[in-house]
Amino acid sequence: MSYIRPHFRHPEQPVNDLGYTRRHYEGSLSTLCAGCGHDSVSAAIIQACFELSLPPHKIAKLSGIGCSSKTPTYFLGKSHGFNSVHGRMPSVATGANLANREMIYIGISGDGDTASIGLGQFAHVIRRGLNMLYLVANNGCYGLTKGQDSATADRGSVSRKGVPNPFEAIDLCTMALQTGASFVARGFSGDKAQLEPLIKAALCHKGFAFIDVISPCVTFNNTSRSSMGYEFVRDHIDATGKMDFVPLRQEISANYEPGSSQEITLHDGSVIHLYKKNGALHQHDRNQAIRNLQTHREQEQILTGLLYLDPDHCEFHDTLGTVKQPLRDLGEGDLCPGSRALEAINASLR
């Protein structure tokens, strides 16, 4: 088995605004199973960060435990990382974000890490509206412990063990909508053309962005009767529409047919173009998004794409009214304003 990826790259690899190639956003060679959907998720993150010209040192990757939580090793090798306790990634992310609000936070979790042991943390980090990308690589099984059905496995879905799952599934997108996430999307690791713009938009979104990525487990949950195998997902996938992400400063070159598309401007000025399949769909209608998901579930369809977006939602720092700069930038003068400031405060309370 190869443990080292060759160092040679295509001599004509594209270069981004920072002068970096994709190579600068890569990580170590993956040790996941061959064909794991998670590796495609990693590749999509690499591509998105490369195309957005994000400086790697301004990104922090956070994860918990599980196959998905191993993946931060396999992308953004030059970025910061924290592989935390099982299901506790949101707490660590919250702490890091409060200490340094200037970083870009990418939380990677799995269906076990989020929907089982970390369900409480998941709900609360959404409630708070932490400014981060929370991405779940969702394969419906516990791949790291031999493929037991997870909390997101659909009832009746059959993994390699051969026994239909008797329990109801938790739909993470529905839950994220109900607990107040301002950006909710679903992707499929086997469709990067859709996943990459979703990740780019989520990274540019100010506030809590959640992407549930169906990422098949080739080893334990890629059977013909599993609802999370490549074949089933391809046969049952539906999308809210096609999406283009146009970062700030880039001229819009495509021609959009009037009426069929909707433009959403994000907080940083970049624009999402949606070509909706259904003209009546409103990306900012939370109730409609939940209903939409439910209807598709009933029809055994998997709804993907951008499900809900509120670009002007309040994020955690705004709610708390915290200082505008990272804590590490606060000098002695800021932290110990002196007796005169104290007197002023006291005076104001008299």
Added chain:
Amino acid sequence: MEPTNGKNPEYFHKVVDCQYACPAHTAVPEYIRLIAARRYTEAYLVNWESNVFPGILGRTCDRPCEPACRRGRIEPEPVAICRLKRVAADFKDDIRHCLPVAPERKNGKRIALVGAGPASLTVARDLAPLGYKLHVFDSLKAGGGFMRSQIPSFRLPESVLDEEVGYILEMGVSSHFNRTIDSLKDLLDENYDAVFVGSGAPRGRDLKNLPGRKPGNPYIHVGIDWLASVAFGHKTSIGRRVIVLGGGNTAMDCCRTARRLGGEDVKVIVRSPFKDMKASPWEKEDAIHEDIPIIDNHVPLDFVVEGGVLTGMHFEQVRAEYDANGRRTLVKLNQAPVFYPCDEVLVAIGQENAFPWIERNIGIVFDKWGMPVLDPDTFQSANPRVFFGGDAAFGPSNIITAVAHGHQAAISIDLFCQGRDITDRPPPHVNLVSQKMGIHEWSYDNAIEDDPRYRVPLVEKQLALGNRKLEVELGFDAAAAYREAERCLNCDVQTVFEETRCIECDACVDICPTDCINFTANLPEPDLRQRLRVPARNQDQDIYVSANLPTGRVMVKDENVCLHCGLCAERCPTAAWDMQKFLYQVAKASEWPLNAEAAESPGN
């Protein structure tokens, strides 16, 4: 775009850039792997099978393989293929017992070979084991042709030449040395079943009409004749100041030989710009290393002879201009002629074919340039009994081309002597075998080394210049040869894609270090090339396209900078990708079934 037909042997052959570029299609990666495994004898035999003169070519080949080497497209320098070939020759054991043996009982056919150079010797090597009685004629006192007369010993030691020429002559070939053939008609009258003309391009061009040429004659020599005189010991010294005219490899051999024969101030003066010179870059480097300046853009005007003694030459300075088609014209700078003093001049401005010994009424047709008209595949002339090869066939080229001609001519002669259609050529031997040893284990070393090209050590310069027979290059030692061999990308281990197994998980796309693999909608080739992750701009390299996949897309792989690292196959969960070793061997004489009807009947 139509799916790629992997069953067509030429598709994968083309991916093995070095082998494809080699006129004799030597299985280069195969022997490099054997060198890395320190199996030098086998590495030598893989070479010998295709190119007949591994030791000679490992020192003197024009190396068409190296500019083609894929490694040269991902980093500055290709694998030192040529010098690795020499390693196989240097470190092999005695191989005589491995060589084919001519049968005691001959097949009754007699073949005459005119010239004992690489083309004729290759014909002999292919036909002797089949029972042909071969007679080789050469005006020199030993075999080897221009490899002996023109390539100096400091590049090619006589012992190496003797050894490899010997392997062939010892197959019971009757050699008639010191015998000049001056009439092909007479030779044909001796009732040979076929005659092969491998007499080379024996005439060096001269500057007959340049003023001063005649009075300066004692001091002016035609390069290849002078080199032959040195090789056979007739010339042992040269003047102190020497001008070599010409920019080809012969000019490089002349100037370096002159340095060893007492030339202290040796210059190469050439009409063309330095970069356009015909000499191989490494030969130019070697000359410069021996303190020989190369003065370009100088056109000779006259030889200056005073009192019967050559004192120097005048040159006109020019600059090169290129038209839209890249055609070059040399434009005079209109400055005063430049004078370079010298004692002797070597003229190495090219070679010509000459066939004064072939009668024009024996059925061989010559074109307006005096070259025989031949079938380009069979090398047969208009006289069906006469075949040509090497420089004698299509003009001056190189050893490896002569060898390739020899193999093909041998097939033709063999078919001809059997009374069969010589245009019905035998197909190549092809083999494509999975290299899978375990889940993630390959039978070849798929790790990619980062090392830059290793330099071949040279003998100390003063020592080299003092002895014209002392070989300059020392050759790689076993350790350096191993490191250099490890640079080979194993391009013959092909990435073979089986679309029916693919689940389109993208694992191969994600892992490929050089962004070769794509899954995309099918389009006509030019559009498809543009649509890839990194557009496939190198039109010389094919793109590998699958049939339609379940999502309606196709797999497209740009072969251009594939490292053959096997990671796509390692990361593929369904073994849709496999690494398969492709062996391609050009067929040789009598490898075509002797009885075509018998071969066609089932069970035979």
